[in-house]
Amino acid sequence: KAGVTQTPRYLIKTRGQQVTLSCSPISGHRSVSWYQQTPGQGLQFLFEYFSETQRNKGNFPGRFSGRQFSNSRSEMNVSTLELGDSALYLCASSLSRDRGNTGELFFGEGSRLTVL
Amino acid sequence: AQKVTQAQTEISVVEKEDVTLDCVYETRDTTYYLFWYKQPPSGELVFLIRRNSFDEQNEISGRYSWNFQKSTSSFNFTITASQVVDSAVYFCALSPYSGGSNYKLTFGKGTLLTVNP
Numbered sequence: 001k002a003g004v005t006q007t008p009r010y011l012i013k014t015r016g017q018q019v020t021l022s023c024s025p026i027s028g029h030r031s032v033s034w035y036q037q038t039p040g041q042g043l044q045f046l047f048e049y050f051s052e053t054q055r056n057k058g059n060f061p062g063r064f065s066g067r068q069f070s071n072s073r074s075e076m077n078v079s080t081l082e083l084g085d086s087a088l089y090l091c092a093s094s095l096s097r098d099r100g101n102t103g104e105l106f107f108g109e110g111s112r113l114t115v116l
Numbered sequence: 117a118q119k120v121t122q123a124q125t126e127i128s129v130v131e132k133e134d135v136t137l138d139c140v141y142e143t144r145d146t147t148y149y150l151f152w153y154k155q156p157p158s159g160e161l162v163f164l165i166r167r168n169s170f171d172e173q174n175e176i177s178g179r180y181s182w183n184f185q186k187s188t189s190s191f192n193f194t195i196t197a198s199q200v201v202d203s204a205v206y207f208c209a210l211s212p213y214s215g216g217s218n219y220k221l222t223f224g225k226g227t228l229l230t231v232n233p
Contacts, residue, residue, distance in 0.1 A: 045220050092161070107163075
């Protein structure tokens, strides 16, 4: 069973640019969550999508946005990049909260963004 | 607001030693989930365990064991007879139990475990 796939794995951008990161969840998983990991703030929740709808949102500015497609693949976008946006962006997928679901999140290896 | 504290930033042990990673949490929810994840150098977070707040039974899985004590808001993780492959950053996390929000995890800052041969 293929795991969560994130692309690109590494990227370098300059301040002011925008970036789009992609996440393909495990087949059959309908929930996709995004997390930002930095040395200073640690792992922080960005948002979660289920069936193309944003269900939860963390405390990030509007420059951070996302969407989910009908095949459950998700993208997140960061506009007007700042130096502080340099981070590892992790995507996680999970089944919905149906009976028998463990609620386990399966994470991808992340997209490492460097903003210069 | 939810909060997870992992007071140990780094731990270094020699192979075959037992090691306990501490986790203390704060939440106003009466029901919630607690998790432990392992992050090897590759960056991927690997799920280790999920525990419901209403299930205080300790759990053992091979060399891993978890001690959940609701009275002290702690969910500690012990590795018995540690191995070099256990070297990683370990995260404790907390999420609401209510439907739809259980994917919003609050993570601790992590504990870097180094197991030396």
